Amino acid sequence: MEPLSGPLNLLCEFLRFPSVSTDPSRAGAVSACAQWLAGHLAEIGLLSEVHPTPGHPVVVARNLHKLGRPTVLIYGHYDVQPEDPVELWQSAPFEPEIRNGVLFARGSADNKGQIFAHIQGVAQALKNKGEIPVNLIFLVEGEEEIGSPHLEGFLKAHREALRCDIIAVSDTSMVAAGVPTLTYGLRGIAAMEIRVKGPSMDLHSGIYGGAVRNPAVVLAHLLASLHRSDGRVAVEGFYDAVLPLEDWEREAWAGIPFGERQIEANTGAPALGGEVEFTALERIWGRPTAEVNGIGGGFQGEGTKTIIPKEVFAKLTFRLVPDQAPEFVLAAVERHLRAVCPAGVTLEVLPGHSGETYVTDPHSPCGRAAQEALRRVFPGRQVALTREGGSIPIVNTFQRVLGVETLLLGLALPDCRAHAPNENFPVANFEAGILLNQTLLEELSRVNLF
Numbered sequence: 417m418e419p420l421s422g423p424l425n426l427l428c429e430f431l432r433f434p435s436v437s438t439d440p441s442r443a444g445a446v447s448a449c450a451q452w453l454a455g456h457l458a459e460i461g462l463l464s465e466v467h468p469t470p471g472h473p474v475v476v477a478r479n480l481h482k483l484g485r486p487t488v489l490i491y492g493h494y495d496v497q498p499e500d501p502v503e504l505w506q507s508a509p510f511e512p513e514i515r516n517g518v519l520f521a522r523g524s525a526d527n528k529g530q531i532f533a534h535i536q537g538v539a540q541a542l543k544n545k546g547e548i549p550v551n552l553i554f555l556v557e558g559e560e561e562i563g564s565p566h567l568e569g570f571l572k573a574h575r576e577a578l579r580c581d582i583i584a585v586s587d588t589s590m591v592a593a594g595v596p597t598l599t600y601g602l603r604g605i606a607a608m609e610i611r612v613k614g615p616s617m618d619l620h621s622g623i624y625g626g627a628v629r630n631p632a633v634v635l636a637h638l639l640a641s642l643h644r645s646d647g648r649v650a651v652e653g654f655y656d657a658v659l660p661l662e663d664w665e666r667e668a669w670a671g672i673p674f675g676e677r678q679i680e681a682n683t684g685a686p687a688l689g690g691e692v693e694f695t696a697l698e699r700i701w702g703r704p705t706a707e708v709n710g711i712g713g714g715f716q717g718e719g720t721k722t723i724i725p726k727e728v729f730a731k732l733t734f735r736l737v738p739d740q741a742p743e744f745v746l747a748a749v750e751r752h753l754r755a756v757c758p759a760g761v762t763l764e765v766l767p768g769h770s771g772e773t774y775v776t777d778p779h780s781p782c783g784r785a786a787q788e789a790l791r792r793v794f795p796g797r798q799v800a801l802t803r804e805g806g807s808i809p810i811v812n813t814f815q816r817v818l819g820v821e822t823l824l825l826g827l828a829l830p831d832c833r834a835h836a837p838n839e840n841f842p843v844a845n846f847e848a849g850i851l852l853n854q855t856l857l858e859e860l861s862r863v864n865l866f
């Protein structure tokens with residue numbers, strides 16, 4: 417084992433808590449982890465508190481705030497995903513191990529390693545200079561991996577204490593190793609389940625086939641009707657609110673060293689598909705989709721069973737881009753499906769969860785400060801301005817409750833295996849994160865917010 421430096425040693429201590437938020441048998445470890453973190457934040461010179469919630473506690477820490485300085489809130493989470501299947505880990509998930517300069521442990525990338533880099537950045541600045549150049553708030557929650565059920569209530573209850581000018585989050589990935597990345601947009605989501613019901617029981621397909629509508633055939637027809645052959649979604653009104661990609665975005669994304677070849681390699685898909693007039697990155701980051709996540713019903717066993725199934729279902733999700741509203745999209749899809757659905761079956765449409773889209777301007781004063789901070793940490797590298805295909809609901813919550821934009825400065829690598837066995841975070845990225853925290857706070861302290 418390589419000898420560990422102070423910050424790395426402390427990170428390993430943080431990683432040893434099995435703070436799995438979804439597992440009730442680990443509630444003790446989750447709360448011990450919160451206590452340890454708050455203790456550490458106090459030790460480095462911040463005022464820290466552990467706030468109980470109806471679920472797992474929230475840790476908040478701050479320096480002494482002074483008038484006239486911008487207030488920066490840095491958000492992270494100390495809870496982690498379950499470690500199973502544990503037999504696929506090369507080293508124990510809660511016994512951090514460094515192999516070839518890479519730290520392996522559950523939470524190393526998502527999110528303990530990334531939030532702890534920020535904490536160590538502040539610790540070093542306080543130790544070396546006696547202060548940091550901004551009013552700082554650390555908000556580290558313990559329920560991110562279960563959907564942050566109590567965060568919104570916590571923000572509302574502590575709105576005054578959490579008042580800030582900008583939020584920074586490191587809980588995403590760099591677009592490729594060594595490429596500094598600022599993420600400025602996220603897709604939203606709208607989910608629904610559809611059920612097609614026909615006869616009151618499964619029927620003999622010889623006795624009734626040809627006379628009675630087959631719900632499985634109808635479902636296949638409905639699902640196929642969602643797309644045109646050029647990859648566009650065929651639902652009327654689906655694209656009405658979609659903001660076109662801006663020229664600078666298409667240009668910036670074209671220069672990112674990640675594209676179709678890497679996506680094919682990462683996914684094993686024999687070829688890519690989608691809207692023909694957009695690149696793969698544009699389709700993932702800047703265009704909405706209609707996806708079928710699962711289809712079920714009818715005979716699923718081995719061999720043949722000659723039936724007309726009485727009922728089948730499909731689960732759909734729509735990834736949305738600004739300014740599409742989830743309710744509008746769900747209503748448009750339902751209208752489309754009802755128009756296409758033939759007589760002889762009944763169609764049930766059950767809306768599921770949804771999440772808003774998010775986009776901010778990476779060329780705003782804070783966005784520019786973040787870009788400059790990234791350039792200083794990765795000299796000579798072009799900063800990749802990216803959006804994410806996925807959703808990060810807390811970012812929308814921050815905007816809705818606190819009215820503040822979020823800078824997403826990811827430090828994990830695309831192959832960090834978050835949520836999977838052998839989760840990892842390169843030591844170099846941890847160290848870059850410590851430096852990034854310091855350059856970011858310096859750059860943000862120069863932004864005129866008033």
Ligand SMILES: [Zn+2]
Binds near residue numbers: 526561834835
């Ligand atoms: Zn996660």
